[in-house]
Amino acid sequence: MEGPTMSDAAAEAVPEHRYTAALANTIEQRWQEHWTERGTFEAPNPVGPLKGDVPDDKLFVQDMFPYPSGAGLHVGHPLGFIGTDVFARYHRMTGRNVLHTMGFDAFGLPAEQYAVQTGQHPRKTTEENVARYLKQIRRLGLGHDERRRVNTTDLSYYRWTQWIFLQIFNSWYDETQDKARPISELEAEYAQDKRRTPDGRGWCELTVVEQRKIIDSHRLVYLSEAPVNWCPGLGTVVANEEVTADGKSERGNFPVFRKNLRQWMMRITAYADRLVDDLDLLEWSDQVKSMQRNWIGRSKGAHIRFPAGDDAIEVFTTRPDTVFGATYMVMAPEHHLVDRIVPDAWPADTDERWTGGHATPKEAIAEYRRAASQKSELDRQENKEKTGVFVGVFATNPVTETKIPVFIADYVLMGYGTGAIMAVPGQDQRDWDFAKVFGLNIVRTVQPTEGFDGEAFTGEGVAINSSQENGLSLDGLDVDEAKKTIITWLEQNGHGEGRLQYKLRDWLFARQRYWGEPFPVVYDEDGLPRALPETMLPVELPEVDDYSPRTFDPDDADSEPSPPLSRASDWIDVELDLGEGKKTYRRDANVMPQWAGSCWYQLRYVDPTDEERFCEPENEKYWLGPQPQVHGPDDPGGVDLYIGGIEHAVLHLLYSRFWQKVLYDLGHVSAKEPYRRLFNQGYIQAYAYTDARGVYVPAEEVVERDGKYFWNDQEVKQEYGKMGKSLKNVVTPDEMCERYGADTFRFYEMAMGPMDVSRPWATKDVVGAQRFLQRIWRNVVDETTGALKVSAEEPDEATLRALHKAIDGVHADYANMRFNTAGAKLIELNNHVTKAYGGKPAPRSVVEPMVLMLAPLCPHIAEEMWSALGHDGSLAHGPFPVADERYLVEDTVEYPIQVNGKVRARVTVPASATQDEVKAAALAEEKVAALINGGEPRKVIVVPGRLVNVVV
């Protein structure tokens, strides 16, 4: 590879002390060692093992911690890490106590899959990858508190993950207080008969097993025999959030099947309202907030019961105002009521389209269910043609009191609402489509807007065709009024009630894998779960011969999970004393999902070495507690700045908020939310090139000529997207550090654009950052002798103005994460200094603040220059220069004068001039006077400090 700045022939011409890649590397290594030796970035805690003197003013900056993959880093990965580092360094220099570190989210499938392939223990793979990862990120000069690194796979970490699991397990959600409470308080309520048992018997009349089952059914973690996402190709179940829109597993892209299995669930739905409502307290982007709202999917509506024989079909609808237009009903094919209400024969004169050609309703239903179960998710996606079959019964519309037919159809989903709908074809397109296929009545109950020629009308309008003879009428009401009126009527007449409905489901919390946290739970002879006491933590992951779960043909929906831990028989069967003497118990063979460890790591960063608690309350309060005096009365607390990719918008960020709220309810933490401010960084993308055969060629070797791209003289096609090995367009940070130095790399990466926008990588542009650092270096150090090159001279007025303007702007840019413009302002200032002083030494009083301001972006070279300037200590803790107001205001101001919006002239007036004086000066200007031509201007707008606009 070619050198960055010189060819071999020219090497001897390079001055000895020029800031080359080689010199940068020497400087960088030296300062990284100094920082480590001196513990420069260690942030003290108020109490505990990391106790120290703490200022009140603190800042907690956190990156979404990485999964240490075997592939290593490319230049896109550290974008966020460098951003947080610049931000943290800036604030540290202003005197704040800054907590910034980075740990590893190291449980998970890749290490396990690698282990399966190679037979190497996942712990070994993980350790190797972490070591490699650390080597790569350390080279970037990130100012992390190394004492606070955590790894979710360490026993000292996951014992506390298990401890939190037990907290959640030993809690229930009290709807009346709207918070989680210890399960013991629920037991007490039952024992004192303050709470009714489901069948009305007294608590003492129940057997212990019956009592435990009732209690277990209230826990925030519970075992449920329910349809889960079974993925035979992975050999495990996965959460709803891990299933893609087309019914595949997010990892591996294997088909996922709904299957009834007994699995651990976490009752995240209990928090649905608070998870939605508290989004308003967070400084997060609207995008992420709307994704979370969308996922939780709270909608307001009503439950309405439609009598059908001796039963009633309950539906959920968001449009109870349209109930007069409900001309038929649809139940999900698997709805339990179907088999109860289905008659033996079709009613007389049943439409042939409704029977599917079957002799009896039972046959038709069985056949429809069979066909539906064979449809993959993808079929359902692609083919939205409405199908269904008549159940053979009629229900009664409670407002019109007419008989309406009941169907089953797969466009109604069992998993949402009640699994049944009232169909209102006039106001719902899906119902319209179905009605057309089956020849059903359509009644409009909302007046469509004039000129509407569509089918179902879903817009706003007044109700029509919506009145009963005996009084109830919605006619003439708008949608909102009609909803209120009908809900009141339904409630008064016992036909239904207003309800909130959520898309959010409980969180499936078990995986049939090896490399994860074991559950701190055992099963007794009744097959019921028993939480282990805290004293028995941690439950250590056992050694096994085979790390893989049994996986199956990805399409084998009938396969059964067989987790690796179930084969560790020495571990599975265990003798314990849980207060009833030694007995044999059976451990849980599942492990927790990968998200578990990342649900609470910000808390462990705060107190990483505490062996008594997961996090000392005083430390939690200091770093994460609400700060109403700074952030307002509703401040929920949490990490001050959390940076990561948008891909975790739903999964990690929702789970983490849920755990935080449980811990908050139980009084373990003072913050309601884990991350007060979230910032999603953009991605660094790259061009890739394919030749005529569609094969990727090395992007590095492609040249551009006249808008076309060539590799080895053959034309190639350009693509734009991710960096990846297979695309042959990977650029690594190590490579950049070698060719230019870490500071140049950091500067370039931050200069590329705003933090939140994706942008293309361009190696050829990096040299610009290096040239800047060479120029600033040259203003401090003589390239030939290496001697310090500043003067004691007072800077001239123009330089002072340039300096203080830069200080003022750079401050604001750093504080608002505009690192690209902060860099540009530093270049501007340095260019001014270079020009103003030519080859002569520049004044120390200008050079020093410039060096300090560079430090957050390029800490190594800044430290080196700071030390060359004669300072002993590190500049990591400041000072950061402060702008002198005097130099920010100009003596005179030049005003452009617009006439009717076009700039026609300029006048220069003293900065102290009043608006009237500016106006007078503007009108007196000869070109302006000529344009006005003696007349009176209609209006004169003076924008102080900016311009004058004359309207004639």
Next chain:
RNA sequence: GCCCUUGUAGCCCAACGGAAGAGGCACCGGACUCAGAAUCCGGUCAGUCCAGGUUCGAAUCCUGGUAAGGGCACCA
């Protein structure tokens, strides 16, 4: 289909509703050189995706398109 983001020089990107340009890359010229490289000095290049609207004034605010990226999707 619905929701969110973003469209400014050849490229990456700046610009509290107030003079379209801060910075970098590329390109061109000059100084320095025997020459080149490096360095220094200077310069070329867009009227802000399109169409309306608000305003004295719009890259910026509003409406409707369009293109790219992302999310959700038979959710009643």
